[in-house]
Amino acid sequence: MKLLLKIWRQKNAEDKGGIVEYPVDNVSPDMSFLEMLDVLNQDLIEKGEEPVAFDHDCREGICGTCSLYINGRAHGPDTRITVCQLHMRSFNDGDTIYIEPWRAEAFPVIKDLVVDRSAFDRIQQAGGFISVNTSGNTQDANAIPIEKENADKAFDAATCIGCGACVATCKNSSAMLFVSAKVSQFALLPQGQVEAHDRVLNMVKQMDEEGFGNCTNTGACEVECPKGISLENIARMNREFIAASIKG
Amino acid sequence: MAGMFNSSVGRKFAMALSAFFLMLFLVMHVSINFTSVFSADLFNEMSHFMGTNPVVQGLMQPILIFGVVFHFVMGFILEAKNKSARGVSYAKNVAKDNSTWMSRNMLLSGVVILAFLGLHFYDFWVHEMTIKYVEGDMSGLINPDNAESGFRYYEELREKFVSPVRVGIYIVAFVLLALHLLHGFNSAFQSVGANNKYTKALTGFSKVYSIGIPALFIFIALFHHFTH
Ligand code: HEM
Ligand code: SF4
Ligand code: FES
Numbered sequence: 001m002k003l004l005l006k007i008w009r010q011k012n013a014e015d016k017g018g019i020v021e022y023p024v025d026n027v028s029p030d031m032s033f034l035e036m037l038d039v040l041n042q043d044l045i046e047k048g049e050e051p052v053a054f055d056h057d058c059r060e061g062i063c064g065t066c067s068l069y070i071n072g073r074a075h076g077p078d079t080r081i082t083v084c085q086l087h088m089r090s091f092n093d094g095d096t097i098y099i100e101p102w103r104a105e106a107f108p109v110i111k112d113l114v115v116d117r118s119a120f121d122r123i124q125q126a127g128g129f130i131s132v133n134t135s136g137n138t139q140d141a142n143a144i145p146i147e148k149e150n151a152d153k154a155f156d157a158a159t160c161i162g163c164g165a166c167v168a169t170c171k172n173s174s175a176m177l178f179v180s181a182k183v184s185q186f187a188l189l190p191q192g193q194v195e196a197h198d199r200v201l202n203m204v205k206q207m208d209e210e211g212f213g214n215c216t217n218t219g220a221c222e223v224e225c226p227k228g229i230s231l232e233n234i235a236r237m238n239r240e241f242i243a244a245s246i247k248g
Numbered sequence: 249m250a251g252m253f254n255s256s257v258g259r260k261f262a263m264a265l266s267a268f269f270l271m272l273f274l275v276m277h278v279s280i281n282f283t284s285v286f287s288a289d290l291f292n293e294m295s296h297f298m299g300t301n302p303v304v305q306g307l308m309q310p311i312l313i314f315g316v317v318f319h320f321v322m323g324f325i326l327e328a329k330n331k332s333a334r335g336v337s338y339a340k341n342v343a344k345d346n347s348t349w350m351s352r353n354m355l356l357s358g359v360v361i362l363a364f365l366g367l368h369f370y371d372f373w374v375h376e377m378t379i380k381y382v383e384g385d386m387s388g389l390i391n392p393d394n395a396e397s398g399f400r401y402y403e404e405l406r407e408k409f410v411s412p413v414r415v416g417i418y419i420v421a422f423v424l425l426a427l428h429l430l431h432g433f434n435s436a437f438q439s440v441g442a443n444n445k446y447t448k449a450l451t452g453f454s455k456v457y458s459i460g461i462p463a464l465f466i467f468i469a470l471f472h473h474f475t476h
Contacts, residue, residue, distance in 0.1 A: 006339070019339055072342030098340040105335050171343065171352055172330035174256075204257055213333030214256040214326050216354060217435040223346035232443045238257055239441030245252035 001027040001088060004096040005040065007052055010109050017109065019098075029089040033076065034059060034066060036088055037099075053112040059084040061226065064161030067168070068113055069100040074165035074224040082163060082226045102168035106175070106210045119210040120162050120178060126206035127199035128182040130191050144190055154188035157181045159227040166221035166229075172213030177221040179207050180237035181229045187240055197247065200240040259326060264439035266319040267432055271457070273312060278464045284405055285471050292399035296388040299376060299401075320362055327355045350431035357428035364421030371408060409472035418469045422462040429458035 003024050010017025024043075027036055034056050041051035057065040066083040070076035076086045091097065099113065107115040132138060146154075158181075166177035183200050186192025192199070215234060222231045252258035280298065284291040298304050343352055350357070379385050391397035409415055433454035437443065 008339070069338060069341075072338065072340040073345060098338075100338055100340070103334050103336055103338055105333055169346060171334075171347075173333035174330070176256075204255055208256050211333060212256075213330035214260055215439075216326070216330070216351065217431075217438045218347040218351035220343065220346040231438065235438050235441045235443030237441075238261065238439060241255070241257045242252075242261055242441060245255075245258065 001029060001091070001093045001095075003027055003091065003094070006096060006098045007113070008100045008109075009052070009112055010101075012111055013108055027088055029087070031088045032059070032084060033068075033070070033086040033088065034084050053110075053114050055114050056084060061085045062161060064163035064226075067102050067115065067117075067164060069098075069102060069168055071098050074102070074169040075163075075226055079223065080226055080228055082161075082165075085226075102164050104164075104167050104173035104212065106173065106212050107164060107167060115164075117162070117164050119212070120164065120175070122210065123175070123179055123203055123206045124162075124182060127195065127202040128186075130186060130195060132191070141191065146189060150188045153232075154185050157184040157188070157229065157233055160185075160225075160229050161227060163226060165224050165226060167212060169220045169224040170213070170215075171218060171220065172216055174215045174221075175207050175210070175212040176215040176234050176237070177225060177229055177231075179203050180233035183237045183240060184233040187236060196240065197244045200237060201244050204237070204241055259322065260439045263319070263322050263326065264436040266315050266322065267436045269311075269315045270319060271429070271433070271436075273315070274461050278461055278468075281468050282464060284402060285468060288402040291405070292388075292401050295401035296399055299380065299388065300386055316365065320358060323355065323358050348431060350427045351435070354428060354431060357424040360421060360424040361428060364417065367417065375404075406472050406476055409469050410476055412473070415469050415473045419466050422465045425465075426459050426462040429462070430455070433458050 005022040005024055006019050007022060008017060009020045022040060024036070024040055027039070031039070034054075037052060037054060044051045055065045055067050057063045059066075061082045061084060064082070066075075068075070068083045070083065070086070075081060075083050077090050078086060101107075101109050101113045102115045102117075104115075106119045107117055110116050160178060160181035162178065164175075164178070167173050167175050170177075183203060186199060187196055217231070217234075219231055222229065253262055280291070280294050283294060385392045388399050388401065389395065389397050390400040390403060409418075434447075434451055437447070437450060
């Protein structure tokens with residue numbers, strides 16, 4: 001396959017950056033998208049040019065690191081996958097492909113296609129945990145009966161890999177899908193009840209302080225989320241937040 | 249509690265409450281307007297009641313005005329915040345693949361509705377306020393010195409729908425209201441945290457409401473336009 005790549009290049013956080021065109025040849029449809037970029041980088045290195053910086057780690061859809069906005073969609077054209085699970089057979093010979101970093105004020109670009117997602121870490125640290133006494137007399141979690149429906153929903157929420165595609169795709173750069181998944185995962189389980197009240201208040205507060213936008217329920221996040229996290233979680237977070245605020 | 253409305257979720261909650269209020273108001277408004285299609289007398293009676301009742305005028309009307317102003321001011325604030333949450337935009341973005349046009353253009357549909365509300369205020373409200381509170385004529389009669397002349401409301405309504413331009417503007421505004429509601433109705437439920445086993449049924453009802461109510465308003469306008 002012959003392709004024209006239009007890639008966002010930016011030297012560092014301060015640099016203005018811009019789109020640079022790279023014609024590539026001999027791309028196999030069986031390559032993964034990241035392998036295609038590896039090949040491009042190999043060429044650039046051989047030519048003595050600066051390779052394109054992009055994030056990746058597990059390359060099997062579980063770490064959430066790979067974060068590219070490809071041809072106008074978070075994680076590219078297919079749904080329910082991360083970039084590392086995207087293959088070149090999803091494109092056609094002769095295609096022009098735009099490759100951009102996640103765009104949000106709360107996710108500043110570090111270099112090229114790499115953004116700083118530590119805002120998510122700070123939201124997690126604000127309340128995305130439970131405190132368990134580990135003195136030796138801790139109750140075995142498996143001994144606590146949990147309704148099947150709630151266990152399933154908590155598990156679904158827990159599959160969020162923190163990739164940030166929801167923020168990247170949302171027209172408001174809202175992080176509500178991510179935060180609501182993290183809130184729901186605990187809100188649905190008895191272990192999460194102790195800190196439920198403070199958790200939702202603190203996590204929403206941190207989310208706002210990081211500069212993410214307000215959800216307008218367009219539902220784009222749910223469509224683009226590689227793990228199919230449901231909008232129901234946002235409604236649950238809203239309920240929890242409103243109830244916790246009224247209680248004070 | 250006080251801090252609630254300084255948060256993203258709290259503001260959305262307030263936005264949804266004002267929207268629920270407006271949606272209830274629309275039901276009442278269209279019901280009264282609809283009486284004009286089959287009974288000039290009933291329409292006159294109801295208009296006179298709404299226009300002179302102290303509870304309606306002194307309490308409900310100010311709440312309504314506050315509700316409308318709150319809704320669009322909050323709408324502008326939220327949109328401005330959301331715009332600034334993305335400093336650099338994408339060179340290529342295909343939003344239509346993951347969201348509806350209506351959901352992405354609430355501000356646009358809202359601004360058209362707002363422009364229409366401006367005209368509507370000028371047409372009916374300023375007119376009513378002038379007659380009732382400036383000129384001091386609370387009679388509601390065509391000729392205040394002649395009790396036999398009958399109420400003026402129905403005649404005034406018919407008069408407004410003679411001009412095809414006005415009717416055209418009216419239709420455009422209500423089509424945009426329908427688009428606003430096609431996203432807004434369900435969105436408001438989601439904002440207050442109601443997303444559960446009833447959501448599917450509600451989605452059906454929301455379509456009926458969102459298309460039905462504006463369609464009724466349009467029908468009333470066309471009815472008077474063509475029967476004048
Ligand atoms: C009778 C008139 C109106 C009705 C019934 C109405 C109804 C609604 C509803 C149901 C929502 C969804 C609320 C939510 O998602 O929580 C909404 C949102 C919105 N409305 Fe209106 N609206 C009206 C007039 C206006 C006007 C005049 C504007 C002026 C700009 C406006 C601007 C907006 C905006 C920007 C949103 C999106 C805000 C957000 O989702 O965060 N609306 N409206
Ligand atoms: S909710 Fe989905 S899109 Fe958002 S961070 Fe989690 S996995 Fe990624
Ligand atoms: S590299 Fe880990 S999810 Fe893609």
